[in-house]
Amino acid sequence: MEPKREKTRYSDEELQEFRQIILKKLEDARAGLKVLTEAYTTQNENDTNDTSPSFKILEEGSQVLSKEENGQLAARQEKFIRDLENALIRIENKSYGVCRATGKLISKERLRSVPHATLSIEAKLNQKK
Numbered sequence: 001m002e003p004k005r006e007k008t009r010y011s012d013e014e015l016q017e018f019r020q021i022i023l024k025k026l027e028d029a030r031a032g033l034k035v036l037t038e039a040y041t042t043q044n045e046n047d048t049n050d051t052s053p054s055f056k057i058l059e060e061g062s063q064v065l066s067k068e069e070n071g072q073l074a075a076r077q078e079k080f081i082r083d084l085e086n087a088l089i090r091i092e093n094k095s096y097g098v099c100r101a102t103g104k105l106i107s108k109e110r111l112r113s114v115p116h117a118t119l120s121i122e123a124k125l126n127q128k129k
Contacts, residue, residue, distance in 0.1 A: 007105055010097045014108075019091050026084045033077040040070035050069045083116035099123050 010018070052079035090096035096104050109119055119127065 008022050008098075009094055010105065012094075015091050015094065015096055017074050017110060018087065018096060018115060021092070021112060022084050022087050025115060026081065026088075029077060029084065033074060033081065036040040036077060040067040040074065080116070087116045101127070 014068070087096060097111055099106050099120040099122075100118045102120055105121060106117055106120045110121060
């Protein structure tokens with residue numbers, strides 16, 4: 001009797017399931033990025049031109065901080081989108097779901113919740129040590 005061989009990649013059907021998850025997340029992420037980008041690139045319609053000078057200074061400071069925060073969030077969102085797009089490439093070349101540290105399959109549960117993951121939980125935990 002032959003020993004049971006460990007699976008080395010996900011089937012085409014499984015990859016299609018992951019593709020659908022990623023495409024949905026990608027659509028949501030792009031919509032979120034659009035909102036963030038608009039928030040830090042457009043002028044606030046509720047201007048402070050007609051208010052007292054001290055309030056105007058506080059308001060402008062708040063706007064600068066808010067724009068910086070939105071810019072940082074947008075940068076994170078752009079990285080997330082890139083990671084999802086890279087996951088789609090890995091699906092195309094059938095290397096999706098393989099841990100880059102151990103070479104073993106990443107669990108389906110992990111990939112469903114973090115579809116751009118390139119490390120298994122085991123490898124991720126070892127990385128933090």
